[in-house]
Amino acid sequence: MLRVRCLRGGSRGAEAAHLIGAMLGRAVTGWVQRLSQSTSSAAAAVEEERVTGAVQQDECPVCCYNEWDPLEEVIVGRAEDAHVPPFTVEVKANTYETNWPFFQKYGGQSFPVDHLKKAVAEVEEMCNILRHEGVSVRRPEPIDWSMEYKTPDFTSTGLYSAMPRDILLVVGNEIIEAPMAWRSRFFEYRAYRPLIKEYFRKGAKWTTAPKPTMADELYDQKYPIRTVEDRHKLAAQGKFVTTEHEPCFDAADFIRAGKDIFVQRSQVTNYMGIEWMRRHLAPDYKIHIISFKDPNPMHIDATFNIIGPGLVLSNPDRPCHQIEMFKKAGWTVVKPPTPLIPDDHPLWMSSKWLSMNVLMLDEKRVMVEEKETTIQKMFENLGIETIKVSIRHANSLGGGFHCWTSDVRRRGTLQSYFH
Numbered sequence: 001m002l003r004v005r006c007l008r009g010g011s012r013g014a015e016a017a018h019l020i021g022a023m024l025g026r027a028v029t030g031w032v033q034r035l036s037q038s039t040s041s042a043a044a045a046v047e048e049e050r051v052t053g054a055v056q057q058d059e060c061p062v063c064c065y066n067e068w069d070p071l072e073e074v075i076v077g078r079a080e081d082a083h084v085p086p087f088t089v090e091v092k093a094n095t096y097e098t099n100w101p102f103f104q105k106y107g108g109q110s111f112p113v114d115h116l117k118k119a120v121a122e123v124e125e126m127c128n129i130l131r132h133e134g135v136s137v138r139r140p141e142p143i144d145w146s147m148e149y150k151t152p153d154f155t156s157t158g159l160y161s162a163m164p165r166d167i168l169l170v171v172g173n174e175i176i177e178a179p180m181a182w183r184s185r186f187f188e189y190r191a192y193r194p195l196i197k198e199y200f201r202k203g204a205k206w207t208t209a210p211k212p213t214m215a216d217e218l219y220d221q222k223y224p225i226r227t228v229e230d231r232h233k234l235a236a237q238g239k240f241v242t243t244e245h246e247p248c249f250d251a252a253d254f255i256r257a258g259k260d261i262f263v264q265r266s267q268v269t270n271y272m273g274i275e276w277m278r279r280h281l282a283p284d285y286k287i288h289i290i291s292f293k294d295p296n297p298m299h300i301d302a303t304f305n306i307i308g309p310g311l312v313l314s315n316p317d318r319p320c321h322q323i324e325m326f327k328k329a330g331w332t333v334v335k336p337p338t339p340l341i342p343d344d345h346p347l348w349m350s351s352k353w354l355s356m357n358v359l360m361l362d363e364k365r366v367m368v369e370e371k372e373t374t375i376q377k378m379f380e381n382l383g384i385e386t387i388k389v390s391i392r393h394a395n396s397l398g399g400g401f402h403c404w405t406s407d408v409r410r411r412g413t414l415q416s417y418f419h
Contacts, residue, residue: 062204062408064170066256068308069412070362073136074405075164075195076127079119082111082160082397083145085184089219093241094267094298097227099348108157110146111397115346118393123404126389133361133387138408140164140191149187153215159184161191163399164406165301168192169251171261171281172414174205178251179212181242181268186214199408209276210247217245231295242270249273252299252403257306260418262288266297294318301402302353308363309417313356329418334382337374341392349398357400361387367401
């Protein structure tokens with residue numbers, strides 16, 4: 001009826017009808033827009049909650065400041081489908097010449113299947129014991145490490161996800177993914193990404209260090225090693241297989257003591273990588289470079305393993321050149337006994353000193369190889385209870401308890417232990 005009456009009013013009626021129609025149109029359009037915005041905001045809020053997770057939880061699920069505060073959650077690696085790395089120059093520089101024929105023959109193939117089965121069983125038992133001790137255990141995803149991949153700079157197959165200590169470093173509430181130096185480990189991060197994304201959604205910081213190209217320029221292609229004597233000579237001269245072409249480091253070359261973090265320049269960690277970490281963690285943390293009389297420097301935790309506030313295991317076969325600064329700081333330096341692992345046991349990518357590569361559950365509990373009775377006695381004399389676990393076959397893949405794990409959460413606060 002309104003429209004009829006307006007039309008009867010001639011041109012003025014038509015104008016009025018047009019005005020009223022426009023007003024109604026704007027009102028409806030505004031209502032639709034407000035409804036749409038409200039719906040979009042609600043959807044965005046739901047999506048934000050899905051991405052960030054329980055943002056309001058009392059504490060971040062990721063928090064570690066040192067190697068000995070009470071352990072609450074840990075990542076334990078997998079031995080399944082572990083493959084022998086191709087025998088490239090960086091692998092040659094990090095392994096002993098007695099094992100070179102093994103790498104030359106089996107590079108790109110599975111490690112011996114029967115040996116792997118035993119290693120898998122040992123690691124599963126280690127996980128069970130950690131759970132029994134009150135620690136939450138997380139695992140990386142299974143990956144097919146036999147797959148060949150190619151980048152513009154190299155071709156390789158994979159290695160394993162056995163050693164989370166090598167790729168992940170937790171500093172405070174931040175997870176740092178290391179830009180490792182072996183080509184066979186280029187895509188190793190993929191096994192850990194589901195876990196890291198979960199931690200990120202629950203509040204953790206997540207940083208990936210610059211990914212190296214691993215081009216030929218990163219390695220001294222003519223690195224002159226033939227014997228152990230060559231290794232000693234080159235190490236004494238500060239010569240390594242990795243160059244300073246781009247940053248690279250393995251997380252296992254860093255060891256934490258609160259506000260102070262110690263690192264070595266090694267075959268897999270260069271000065272550019274150390275400098276990247278120094279700048280990234282400054283000013284809250286201080287990076288100290290230390291060195292050792294070591295013919296094959298690769299990962300610090302079987303050479304210099306900090307096990308408590310001002311308490312460190314220092315390998316007597318690889319003395320620390322800066323040990324006096326620790327003594328002056330009031331630290332207790334303990335030399336662990338000679339390892340008991342037999343000479344005929346295969347150690348394809350490590351040394352016998354995995355006996356000191358232990359995992360502290362807290363200041364008074366340590367996980368240690370059950371057959372290493374002499375180091376057990378050493379810990380007992382220090383007033384530390386030993387949690388005995390057998391991982392001899394897992395040792396063969398290149399790591400002890402510290403290597404096979406990456407601590408995600410320890411109950412403690414940021415302090416200074418080194419003055």
